[in-house]
Amino acid sequence: MCRTHPTEQFTMSNTGFILTLSCPDQPGIVHSVSGLLFQNGCNIVDSDQYGDEFTGRFFMRVHFTPPAGGPGLDTLKAAFAPVGDQFGMQWELNDAAAKPRVMIMVSKIGHCLNDLLFRAKVGGLPVEIAAIVSNHRDFYQLAASYDVPFFHLPLMNASAEQKAAQEGRVFEVVRDQNIDLVVLARYMQVLSDDLCRKLAGRAINIHHSFLPSFKGAKPYYQAHDRGVKLIGATAHYVTADLDEGPIIEQEIARVDHSMDPEQLTSVGRDVECVALARAVKWHAEHRILLNGHKTVVFK
Known part of the structure; x- marks a missing residue:
């Protein structure tokens, strides 16, 4: 290089x-x-x-x-x-002066959402956060405090019809708000293959483990069970294959045998915020190029 x-x-x-x-x-x-x-x-x-x-x-x-x-x-x-x-x-x-319009998707865990909102507000991220979408109402007041439109799009059951309808409304927000980048900031729902294809190359997810280890649900509990000495977080592009998208950034923190799963989770939240913010910033600055299943990141 x-x-x-x-x-x-x-x-x-x-x-x-x-x-x-x-x-x-x-x-x-x-x-x-x-x-x-x-x-x-x-x-x-x-x-x-x-x-x-x-x-x-x-x-x-x-x-x-x-x-x-x-x-x-x-x-x-x-x-x-x-x-x-x-x-x-x-x-x-x-x-170079154009700020991409970002939509953040979140469920009930809001540390990454709060971090991105603050960084954008103080100029630490060269983006315009144009919308927040959630399947819960927990963060509508946080969104209002930053004057960002909040869209509550619930998922009341797991039926395919209801999920398809909800994702249709999600994509309407993407289209109507002229969204350039979607950020899954602990959005605890798996996107359908169809929505993944529509958002290819412009959706970033934060996974709360050092991929490819500990995929899926409760990775900190999986990490505790294996007695790891390092925990991590991975920001990656979203694809139809769960937690398999091209990796943009990873961050780690050292832990030890005395820590329980909740303590690992607490440490991991800071790590997640750092990795996700870096990935969003680099995407906004056009520093990431896809290289097959990998990325080239010019820092």
Whole structure:
């Protein structure tokens, strides 16, 4: 992996544009990308690239600024399209200043929800939290305190018809609120295959264990039963395969034999908040590229 940061002061800048791409690894990619930006008078603020020798794919993230009065987003997209076609790229070009609209889904455990709301409020997350969806009413007052619309969409039974109807309403909120990213912040329901497909690449889940260990329900109890010395949390993209989506971030904490399952759970809540917040931030900053069942994360 190669990383270049010409000036540290630009690292966290939200001006300009961000280009992300992946394609079969081959000579000339960096030259073509930088050459096109040069031809359009653009200045590269920072650039990261990685060639995966196992998959044969190349990944790149470039943050750049256009000259004053220079080409806009649509013009640059049109200019880049031939380069994308030449190298068989999957690519996106985004405004670095644009904050993705986020919908948080939660059930009855609210530490991750509260953490994300606070971080977004104080500018620690470059997102706009546009909606909160829950199958319970527990956090409607918390949502109101942050002036975020709260949608109570209950699941009163486990029938397939009722679940399909509820998920239909969930997706209506996604569509009506122009949601860019869905975050499952301890939403204790399994999404259907259909909804997973609709949200592919734009839904992040926090699982309260260090995947692939201790999948499913009550992972802290599973961890206690096995006498682990480290517990962890895993933020990953949502797929139809439960707890199998591409991993974005993991965080751990050391524990010992004297701790019971409830104490492990308490420690784990802090770990979950950290891992999830990092994953949301990196997604919002276009730092994550999919690499099959894995991710490439440019930090």
